[in-house]
Amino acid sequence: MAKVLLINPIVREEDVPKHIPYGIALLAAIADKKGHQVQIFDANAWRVGDEVLRQVINADDWDVIGVGGLITTYGHVKRICRIVKEERPKSFLVLGGGVLTSMPREIMTWIPQIDLGVVGEAFITFPVVLEKIDARDYNFSETLGVCFRDGSGNPHLTKVRPNILDLDCLPYPAWDFLPLDIYFENSQGLFSEEIFTSKKRMDINGSLGCNLVCRYCWHLGTTGDMVIEPDEKGENDVRFSYGRNIRYHSPRYIVEMVKTLVSKHGIDFASFIDENMMTMHVFSKQKWLFELSELWIKEGLQPTCRRDGVPHDENCRGVHWAGTSHAGLADKKSLAAMYEAGCSHLVYGIESFSPKILKKLGKGSTAQANFRAIKECLEVGIKPIPNVIIGFPEEDFTTIRETAEGMIEMGMYAKPHFATPYPGSQWYYNYKKSIINQYDGDLEKFILELGDASSITAVISHKFSAMDLIGLQQIIYLRDLRLLNQAEKHWAKSDSTIEPVAVHEESFNFISKKVQAPIEEEKRASI
Helix, strand or coil, rough: CCEEEEECCCCCCCCCCCCCCCHHHHHHHHHCCCEEEEEEHHHHHHHHCCCHHHHCCCCCCCEEEEEECCCCHHHHHHHHHHHHHHCCCCCCEEEEHHHCCCHHHHHHCCCCCCCCCCCCCCCCHHHHHHHHHHCCCCCCCCCCCCEECCCCCCCEEECCCCEECCCCHHHCHHHHEEEEEEEECCCCCCHHHHHHHCEEEECCCEEEECCCCCCCCCCCCCCCCCECCCCCCCCEEEEEEECCCCCCCCHHHHHHHHHHHHHHHCCCCCEECCCCHHHHHHHHCCCCCHHHHHHHHHHHCCCHHHHHHCCCCCCCCCCEEEEEEEECCCCCHHHHHHHHCCEEEEEEEECCHHHHHHHCCCCCCCCCHHHHHHHHHHHHCEEEEEEECHHHHHHCCCHHHHHHHHHHHHHCCCCEECCCCCCCCHHHHHHHHHHHHHHHCHHHHHHCCCCCCHHHHCCCCCCCCHHHHHHHHHHHHCHHHHHHHHHHHHHHHCCCCCCCCCCCCCCCEEEECCCCECCCCCCCCCC
């Protein structure tokens, strides 16, 4: 069996480690179940520097060293890969996750140390790769879902691996391989009283995918919308579309997983890291969240403050939870059931209060839905956490004002994020040439700067520059309409002379229609 070291890169160096590497922990559990010897070095949790990383890499004669993460971890991933090959040149280096899947050929070119890339969902591909390496078979040209190198080191994509049909076939993540005490130390949050008093919060994942087509959101093969086809040069490349493979765990699987976390680790809060729980609920024909909430109570996970109808305090027992929602899909009956089961807060992608912007997003929501969802969420007792974004392609002073006025009307304060064209999103491909121009022809510089959209990177707004957007962010945060009116008055004479920073173009890598990605036809008993 193979000796496997999995490395989780640093996420958000400016913040403390808060979220376990769920995908890596799942792959570790799968590999361990297959009999491989697996260890995880969680660089994000430990934050101990490159010298300790070198010690870990030299701690054993690893057959495989695997790295994975979001595209925002690219800088650290690149450094890890370089160090791996400096210290262990004979170890087989595999990279996967969103950092690779969104742009595999570019990443394999920029990081020449990578031996193999796993593209898309890795639940089946990774154990296949380990089996081949264990057999000393390094020919991956016929292996689905990988990016391999030819004899000259050039990367080539194989055909896409179908997504698994039933998420319940997955084992629970290998929590025991992670330094959970570090994550538990950072359990608290400011979103609600319940998470503020949490002592042991844990991330869980109830679903994969989202059937919305938000043009700023990345949708990768891991969530089920990727196909691989030859480009104009005849080379396979990834293509994303409005196709979606929507999958969610059964309420029984989720509740049993949380009960296991309670018995083994004593958790008191579960954060759902799903893309959007409410879209799953709608996809299930309005059943999923009701069944989950009912089972949460039946199996004894309901917090005692909700059971007894008393204010929450440090004496409360049970498991509170939180997740994501959609203003246009949330309804009061579902929210009330969630509250009763222990839901404390929901993160809403409000984005904007401008009808013009919301119509163009592909989100399927309206300003009226935003107002209603926030109001109803508060009425049932769940805290709505709004996410606001500025800098959309069609953004102008009217849309900015509508968002500021909406926030004032709702008594809402938020510092907006910037519309950021993450690789895997429609707007990344539509504005790729403009992005490259903004970084003096060097796309990798843009990838190295990507973070959580609280800082500005590439601009996709047709009207506003980075300087304008930074100022508008502060104006909206302050909800200062006087400054906004002053800025618009100053700008008025410039409309006819200012050239747009970003220009929309079509791209091979994005298909503006539904192209269904492959998915398995039958359920698996287990992986």
